[in-house]
Amino acid sequence: MLLHTLEETVSQYLFVVLFAPLFAGILANLKARVESRKGPSILQPYYDIAKLIRKETVIPRASGNIFKYSPYLIFGIYSLIALIIPVLIPDPVFFTASADFLGGAILFSLAAFVKMLSAMDSGNSYSVMGVSRAMSFNFLSEGTLITVFFAVSLMTGTNSPYVTNHFLIANGISVVSLDHVFSTLAFAMLFLYETGKIPVESSGLMELGMIDEGLVYEYSGKLLAISKWSSYMKQCLLGSVLLNVFLVPWGLYSTGYAFLMDFPVMLAKWIFLITVVVIVETTLAKLRLFRIMDYLAVAFTFSILFLIFSEVTL
Amino acid sequence: MTLIQTGIYLIAALVTIVAFYIQGEEFIRSMVRAQVVQSVLIAAISFIIGIIEASVDFFILGVLIIILRGFLISYFLERRIPGKSSIKYEPNVNLAYYFLLDLVFIVISVFIIFYVVFSSFRVSGVLAGTEVLVFPLALFFQGLFLIASRKSTFTQIIGYVEEENGLVLFAIFLLPVPLIIEASVFLDVLALVVITSIVVVEKQTHEKMEELKG
Amino acid sequence: MNAAYLISLFIILVPGIASAFYYNNIGKASIASGAIVTALSLFQFFLRPSPGTFFIGNITWVFQVMVTSVYLLSAIYSTRYIRGHATGIGERTYFLLLNIFTASMLFSLEINNYGLMWVGIEATTISSALLLITEKSSTSLEAAWRYIIIVSAGVTFAFFSVVLIYYAFGSLDIYSIIHGGVTDALAARIAVSIALIGFGTKVGVFPVHTWLPDAHSEAPSPVSAMFSGVLLPVALYAMYRVYQIDPFPALYVWFGIVSIAAASIFLGYQRRYKRMFAYSTMENMNFALIGLSIGGLGIIGALLLLLSHSYGKAAAFFSSGNILRATGSREIENVTGLARSMPATGSSILLSSLAVTGTPPFGTFFGEFLILLAILALHMYSQLVIILVFLFLAFVSVNFNVSRMVFGKGGGYTETDRVMSTIALIASVIPLVIGIVFLVMVNEIL
Numbered sequence: 001m002l003l004h005t006l007e008e009t010v011s012q013y014l015f016v017v018l019f020a021p022l023f024a025g026i027l028a029n030l031k032a033r034v035e036s037r038k039g040p041s042i043l044q045p046y047y048d049i050a051k052l053i054r055k056e057t058v059i060p061r062a063s064g065n066i067f068k069y070s071p072y073l074i075f076g077i078y079s080l081i082a083l084i085i086p087v088l089i090p091d092p093v094f095f096t097a098s099a100d101f102l103g104g105a106i107l108f109s110l111a112a113f114v115k116m117l118s119a120m121d122s123g124n125s126y127s128v129m130g131v132s133r134a135m136s137f138n139f140l141s142e143g144t145l146i147t148v149f150f151a152v153s154l155m156t157g158t159n160s161p162y163v164t165n166h167f168l169i170a171n172g173i174s175v176v177s178l179d180h181v182f183s184t185l186a187f188a189m190l191f192l193y194e195t196g197k198i199p200v201e202s203s204g205l206m207e208l209g210m211i212d213e214g215l216v217y218e219y220s221g222k223l224l225a226i227s228k229w230s231s232y233m234k235q236c237l238l239g240s241v242l243l244n245v246f247l248v249p250w251g252l253y254s255t256g257y258a259f260l261m262d263f264p265v266m267l268a269k270w271i272f273l274i275t276v277v278v279i280v281e282t283t284l285a286k287l288r289l290f291r292i293m294d295y296l297a298v299a300f301t302f303s304i305l306f307l308i309f310s311e312v313t314l
Numbered sequence: 315m316t317l318i319q320t321g322i323y324l325i326a327a328l329v330t331i332v333a334f335y336i337q338g339e340e341f342i343r344s345m346v347r348a349q350v351v352q353s354v355l356i357a358a359i360s361f362i363i364g365i366i367e368a369s370v371d372f373f374i375l376g377v378l379i380i381i382l383r384g385f386l387i388s389y390f391l392e393r394r395i396p397g398k399s400s401i402k403y404e405p406n407v408n409l410a411y412y413f414l415l416d417l418v419f420i421v422i423s424v425f426i427i428f429y430v431v432f433s434s435f436r437v438s439g440v441l442a443g444t445e446v447l448v449f450p451l452a453l454f455f456q457g458l459f460l461i462a463s464r465k466s467t468f469t470q471i472i473g474y475v476e477e478e479n480g481l482v483l484f485a486i487f488l489l490p491v492p493l494i495i496e497a498s499v500f501l502d503v504l505a506l507v508v509i510t511s512i513v514v515v516e517k518q519t520h521e522k523m524e525e526l527k528g
Numbered sequence: 529m530n531a532a533y534l535i536s537l538f539i540i541l542v543p544g545i546a547s548a549f550y551y552n553n554i555g556k557a558s559i560a561s562g563a564i565v566t567a568l569s570l571f572q573f574f575l576r577p578s579p580g581t582f583f584i585g586n587i588t589w590v591f592q593v594m595v596t597s598v599y600l601l602s603a604i605y606s607t608r609y610i611r612g613h614a615t616g617i618g619e620r621t622y623f624l625l626l627n628i629f630t631a632s633m634l635f636s637l638e639i640n641n642y643g644l645m646w647v648g649i650e651a652t653t654i655s656s657a658l659l660l661i662t663e664k665s666s667t668s669l670e671a672a673w674r675y676i677i678i679v680s681a682g683v684t685f686a687f688f689s690v691v692l693i694y695y696a697f698g699s700l701d702i703y704s705i706i707h708g709g710v711t712d713a714l715a716a717r718i719a720v721s722i723a724l725i726g727f728g729t730k731v732g733v734f735p736v737h738t739w740l741p742d743a744h745s746e747a748p749s750p751v752s753a754m755f756s757g758v759l760l761p762v763a764l765y766a767m768y769r770v771y772q773i774d775p776f777p778a779l780y781v782w783f784g785i786v787s788i789a790a791a792s793i794f795l796g797y798q799r800r801y802k803r804m805f806a807y808s809t810m811e812n813m814n815f816a817l818i819g820l821s822i823g824g825l826g827i828i829g830a831l832l833l834l835l836s837h838s839y840g841k842a843a844a845f846f847s848s849g850n851i852l853r854a855t856g857s858r859e860i861e862n863v864t865g866l867a868r869s870m871p872a873t874g875s876s877i878l879l880s881s882l883a884v885t886g887t888p889p890f891g892t893f894f895g896e897f898l899i900l901l902a903i904l905a906l907h908m909y910s911q912l913v914i915i916l917v918f919l920f921l922a923f924v925s926v927n928f929n930v931s932r933m934v935f936g937k938g939g940g941y942t943e944t945d946r947v948m949s950t951i952a953l954i955a956s957v958i959p960l961v962i963g964i965v966f967l968v969m970v971n972e973i974l
Contacts, residue, residue, distance in 0.1 A: 140410075178323045294338070297410035301334060301417055308421060309327065309448065431718055435695070461681055470677050474684070481687050489695045495643030499687070502650045509657050510676055516661075517669040525667045526674075526742045 008259055009083060009093040015263065016082035020236035021045035021229065027274045034282050045232060049225045057221030062123025070118035071219070071226040077111040078233040085161050087240040088262050090252040092162055100159040101149045109142050111234070115215050122218035130214020133289070137193075137211065140296035144190050147303040151183040152245060154310050161245050168249040175249075179310030182302050184246040189299035191242050193292075195235040197277060199284040200292055211292075243269045318366065319444055322359055326449040329355050329483070333456040333476060337416055338409040342402045342468045346391045349472050349479075353383035356483050363486065366440045371493055372486070379482065382500045387475060387507050391468065394511045396518075404466040404519075412463055419459050424451045437487055446487050454480030465521065467514045471507060478503050532577040536584060539565050539572070539592070540634045543599070543627040554623040555607045561627065562600030565634070569596045579703035583640035590831045591637050591758075591765050594838045598757040599630045601842055602750040605951045609750055609849050616664030629655040629754070633762045642690050642700040642770070646683070649730065649766050652759060653679050659751045660743055671739075671746035678739040679730055686726025689719040689770055706772045716774035723770035724783055730763035731817065732810040734787035741794075744806030745858070749849025752802060756809040756845060757838035764813060764834070768820045777906075780821035785914055787814035792918040795925040800858045801851070804929060805844045808884050811922050812837045812892070818915075819899035826902035832966065833886075833895025836959035840883030840892060843956035847877035850948050851933070854941040860929050865939025872949035874934045879956040881930040885923040891962030 025042040032039025041047075059068060083095035084104050099107065116134060119127040153159040155174065156167045168175055193200045196212045216227045243266075244252065251265045287295055332352040339345045357376040364372030395402050428448055437446055457477030461470045478499075485491055546554065546561035569592045576584045584592070606626065610619055617625070632655055636648030653676065660672035690700065696715035697705050710716050729736040744752045771780065791811035798804040812833065819830030850873040855863050866874035883890040896919070903912050943949050 173317060173320060176324070177320055178327050181324065182327065294409040294413075297413040298334075298338075301413045304417055304421070305330070306327070308425070434714055458681060461677060467673065470673075474677060474681055477681060477684050481684060481691070484688065485691050488691060491643055491691055491694045491700070495641075495647065495690075495700070498644065498647040499650075502647055502654065505654045506650070506657075506676070506680055509654050510673075512658065513661070513669060513673055513676070516664070517666070517673060520670060520673060523667060523670055526671060526745070 005093055008089045012088040012093055013082055015088045016233055016236055020232035023236055023270050024232050030274060030278050031281060034278055049229055052225035053222050055221045057223055060123050060218055064121050067118050067121040070114050071223045073114050074111050074230045075226050077107055078230055081107050081237055085241050086165050086244045088266055089254050089259055090165055091254040101153060101161050102159055105145050105149050119215040124218045126214060127217045133211050137292055137296055140300045141190060141193055144186055144300045144303045147307050148183045148187045151179050151307045151310055155179055164245050165249050179306045182306035186299045186303040187242055187246055191238050194238055198281040199287045202286050239273055243273055318440060322362060325355055325359050330449060330452055333453055337412050337460055340403045340407040342395050343399050345472050346388050349475055350384050350388045352479060353379050356479055360486055363440060371490060374493060375496060378497060378500055382504055386504055390508055390511050394514050404469060416459050420452050420455055423455050424448060450480045450484035453483060465519045467518050471510055532575045535568055535572055536577050536582045536638050539568050540631055543631040547624045547627045550620055550624055554620050558603040558623045558627055562603045566596040566600050569593050579640055581640060582638045583703045584638060588637055590835060591761060594835055595633050595758045598838055598842050601951055601955055602754050605846055605948060606750040608945045608947050614662050616661035617658055622662055625655050625659050636762055636766060640702050642693050642702060645766050646687055646690050649763060650683055660747045662748045668746040671742040675739045675743040682729025682736050683726055686723055689723045689726060692719040702769055710774050720771055720774050720776050721779060723767050724780060727763050727767035731760055731767060732813050733783055734790040737810055740810055741803045741806040745800055745802040749845045753842035753845040756841040760813050761834050764817060777821050781818050781911060784814040784818035785911055788915060789918045792922040795922050799860055801860050802848050808926055809841055815896060822902050822906055824902050825898050829895045829898025833892050836891025836895060836962045837884055839955050839958035840880045843876055843880035843952050844884055846952035846955055847873050847880060850952060853944040860933060863933045864936040866934045869939035869941045870943050872953055876952040876956040877930060878934050881926050883959040885926050889963045889967060890959045891966060892959060894963055894966050
């Protein structure tokens with residue numbers, strides 16, 4: 001039994017760490033194809049990371065220790081989250097007990113905080129601008145994240161994403177219940193914001209619109225590689241929560257070696273999510289920077305409103 | 315909760331979302347049309363309940379809503395939009411600010427009222443045992459907030475119609491008042507919109523005035 | 529279908545029939561209809577329909593007489609006042625709307641159904657909204673707009689009461705609900721509480737009174753007279769009919785007291801005479817509200833107060849109209865020496881301001897006195913003291929300003945119209961007559 005859990009733990013961790021860049025690669029490739037470009041290989045994120053690791057690391061003179069070590073810390077935080085939430089295995093694994101859903105949300109916030117701290121420490125004015133932008137939007141996004149998780153836990157009466165997952169599988173009708181539908185919507189909007197997708201942010205280093213990219217402006221070489229990798233992991237984690245707890249909770253097993261089947265299932269789910277994201281990215285225009293607040297306000301409104309409606313209508 | 319109850323809940327929630335859309339919208343024509351959508355959604359709820367309870371009253375009510383709210387009011391309002399109607403907008407609409415305020419406002423007012431006052435009213439029929447009354451109350455207060463928060467005449471009229479929609483929804487859920495009264499109420503609102511559209515042509519925004527102080 | 533029923537029907541229909549003379553002397557037709565309905569409603573005291581479609585109790589009858597007679601006075605006054613000044617809506621449209629406005633008020637009073645009563649109250653808003661822009665200006669448009677949106681948004685709230693009454697009783701029949709027992713105490717209590725804010729918007733209960741001074745100051749004077757004199761009492765009547773289901777004096781009395789206090793404080797710093805009279809109306813209405821809600825002697829007091837106040841306030845606005853036409857200014861400080869240059873208007877405004885502030889021996893004084901007695905009988909001492917303080921404040925503010933306008937040097941205005949000042953004078957004497965008649969009657973009885 002212990003061995004089985006160990007296997008599951010390891011495979012879940014490896015899934016997050018190893019497959020995260022792949023999803024980013026598929027997304028970039030698919031998007032390019034929709035835009036009638038040939039696009040990079042789906043393995044391009046791996047090449048990027050490999051290339052960056054081999055490059056020289058330049059550390060600004062004005063920066064301090066936080067700047068140097070925070071990428072490792074962030075990577076570590078995301079690694080821990082990977083074991084807390086149901087990314088691959090629908091049942092608890094090792095370390096899952098270390099935090100609940102809300103704890104996961106707070107860990108996400110902690111990672112964002114450390115990231116901003118490191119940007120502040122870099123001594124670059126561009127990075128500081130990125131921090132101020134990120135801060136002015138995050139007050140809404142963090143609130144949304146936490147309220148969405150509240151809404152989920154209200155439905156089942158616990159704060160464990162695993163219970164929610166089982167509950168949704170067992171009660172088909174609650175997938176279309178009011179609180180679930182709208183918390184899903186709010187979380188999907190949040191996912192687009194947190195991973196820097198159109199309509200919030202366009203990928204690529206555009207100084208005028210960048211929010212998240214601005215924070216890693218000063219990093220290079222190995223540190224940049226780790227930062228990028230962390231971002232891929234974040235995307236993978238948030239996307240998996242969106243898929244397994246909100247959108248399509250079905251299809252995951254953990255009895256015996258059936259958990260190996262979870263890899264292709266998750267891959268299929270991710271293809272679905274990537275398709276949705278590509279559709280959103282190619283049909284919508286990027287919002288002006290000061291409109292992002294409105295976007296987040298909408299997400300926040302959804303989450304709060306339906307948190308309360310679900311409380312009343314239970 | 316049964317499937318039908320869930321469905322009605324979703325439609326009622328959509329009504330609330332349309333109200334939020336109107337609150338954040340700055341183009342007049344889009345607001346007028348969103349009001350049409352809202353009325354049609356309410357009519358849909360009326361039809362659903364009518365089918366389940368096999369009551370003709372709900373059907374007549376739904377048809378009345380669609381004709382009076384859906385067509386006539388939007389017709390009278392859209393006709394009065396000056397200039398090129400598709401580009402007429404109300405400036406200085408701060409969506410994030412309105413949404414958050416609206417949210418706070420709804421949360422405080424609806425839930426104080428709901429928990430203190432309305433919690434003991436039991437809905438009968440298909441929605442028995444649910445607390446569906448919260449949606450009409452939310453809509454009512456959203457209408458009030460729309461009137462209070464915006465300066466354009468059109469928006470305030472729409473806020474009033476929205477408020478009325480909240481009442482109609484309240485009556486549908488709790489206990490429909492006799493049709494003759496419901497119809498007179500609809501005609502009243504229509505007449506009010508027609509009358510106000512005369513004022514609309516002359517005065518489109520409303521600011522503080524020195525002569526009307528104190 | 530008996531005679532009494534027909535009379536009630538006629539009272540509502542006659543103002544409507546007068547509108548049929550739209551192309552042909554509608555002004556004179558309106559005066560005629562005013563005279564007819566006043567006579568009919570006076571006569572109706574002896575011949576009232578049994579409660580069915582209509583329900584006309586003693587209280588209803590008083591309100592009905594009030595509406596019809598003030599309508600008559602306003603119609604006569606309007607024929608002169610509006611002539612040549614109707615820039616927003618035409619003169620004929622003005623009379624058309626005035627008639628419909630009156631008809632909808634009478635409908636709200638007579639109908640024996642809470643839902644249709646609500647519809648009637650809402651119809652008064654619709655028909656009177658355009659009357660505010662008779663003399664079109666940016667301010668009058670804004671005032672009309674505030675009137676429409678605040679009052680209709682507020683009165684909409686009262687429809688919750690109607691739904692809840694229907695939920696609790698399964699019917700909306702006023703007579704049987706009032707005379708039956710309360711079945712669902714909670715629904716009735718909530719309906720009564722909501723009516724305070726809902727219909728209260730139209731009555732002028734603080735804090736939902738904000739449309740009141742704007743509409744009164746910008747409307748043409750005869751319309752202001754109708755508003756103050758009868759529209760607000762009609763809304764008060766609707767509120768009272770809901771209140772009767774399950775009386776809840778504590779809430780109503782305190783809201784009334786707060787409103788009186790607010791109105792008196794606002795009265796202290798008014799610079800425009802029509803606004804000042806509007807706040808005085810708010811004060812009087814809330815006094816009557818207190819009287820109606822405590823019952824007993826209070827009801828008689830409230831009716832006496834409302835009846836005398838409606839003529840007194842109509843006279844005040846008629847006089848204001850005369851002053852406005854003669855001086856062209858709405859400000860108190862620009863008007864002085866009326867006693868010498870415009871003796872008729874000077875005396876009517878002085879009389880009416882004394883009347884609306886409850887000076888003995890005007891009818892309003894006895895009304896207020898009876899209400900205060902009823903308050904005392906219920907041992908509401910703190911309430912009594914608060915009311916007395918603010919009554920004194922209101923009395924001083926109004927009469928100080930009016931006496932400054934009436935006496936004092938300067939002036940040199942001329943009366944614009946003999947009929948207008950006569951009507952104002954007649955209306956201002958009626959409260960005095962009511963007071964004296966009441967005094968004589970009380971003496972006879974005692």
